[in-house]
Amino acid sequence: MAVITEIAPDLFRLSIYVPDLNLQFNHFLVRDERPLLYHAGLKGMFAELHEAMQTLIDPKDIGYVAWSHFESDEIGGLNNWLQIAPQAQPVCTFVGKVVSADDFSLRPALGMSANEILSTGHFHFRFYATPHLPHGWDAGMMFEEAEKTLFCSDLFHQFGDVSPLSSDDLTDATVEAMRQMQQSPLANYMTYTSSTGAMLSMLAQLQPQTLATMHGSSYFGDGEKMIENLSTAMKATFDAA
Ligand SMILES: [Fe+2]
Ligand SMILES: [Fe+2]
Numbered sequence: 001m002a003v004i005t006e007i008a009p010d011l012f013r014l015s016i017y018v019p020d021l022n023l024q025f026n027h028f029l030v031r032d033e034r035p036l037l038y039h040a041g042l043k044g045m046f047a048e049l050h051e052a053m054q055t056l057i058d059p060k061d062i063g064y065v066a067w068s069h070f071e072s073d074e075i076g077g078l079n080n081w082l083q084i085a086p087q088a089q090p091v092c093t094f095v096g097k098v099v100s101a102d103d104f105s106l107r108p109a110l111g112m113s114a115n116e117i118l119s120t121g122h123f124h125f126r127f128y129a130t131p132h133l134p135h136g137w138d139a140g141m142m143f144e145e146a147e148k149t150l151f152c153s154d155l156f157h158q159f160g161d162v163s164p165l166s167s168d169d170l171t172d173a174t175v176e177a178m179r180q181m182q183q184s185p186l187a188n189y190m191t192y193t194s195s196t197g198a199m200l201s202m203l204a205q206l207q208p209q210t211l212a213t214m215h216g217s218s219y220f221g222d223g224e225k226m227i228e229n230l231s232t233a234m235k236a237t238f239d240a241a
Helices: 043-053 078-084 094-104 171-182 196-204 223-239
Strands: 003-008 011-018 023-030 036-038 064-066 089-093 110-112 117-119 124-129 140-144 149-153 210-213 218-220
Touching (some): 003 210, 003 218, 023 043, 171 223
Parallel strands (some): 064 089, 149 210
Antiparallel strands (some): 210 218
């Protein structure tokens, strides 16, 4: 079963480690009046995630399934969740809705514009359009303002079966992962363009306390500093590439 860790109040990380890839796939459940799942996960992980979620909420009560960009680890299992949760609505960026999600999804998505807020009851999530960060025209991020949690998708990607939550500096592990990716057939999975630095600065200025990462440890601490470090590392890695 997925490994469950509460990384902030009522924010649960459901993690599945895939040894062949030496990579964790993390999914986040926000327990609230209308529970929100961030990252639907791969279709092949649905049964395991469903089993884990049953220990936290009744999965039928999911209110929202949200994601950053249209890729299988973000959205593959979406329709499985929509089938078991009759009120659940898909949530993504406006570009994600019109370009991909509404054709794929059993039900139309809420297409969030920049700065729009989604409320799950107690928690409020502000959406940001971050085209091509980490990758994909449709990419976006959401920020929970009460606990200052940034759901940052593939940013801060780290390999290994690492700890669920860390206050150690993530920079070295992230730089090592980027270096490994650049030497593999999956090279250039992110880019660094003239707008990348500005988007990362905007995210840093949110001063997140928690970074909810899809692959690797989540982070608790000075999120602003971590994102500034990431921007420097991404420029060195991908601008040069
Ligand atoms: Fe991705
Ligand atoms: Fe991912």
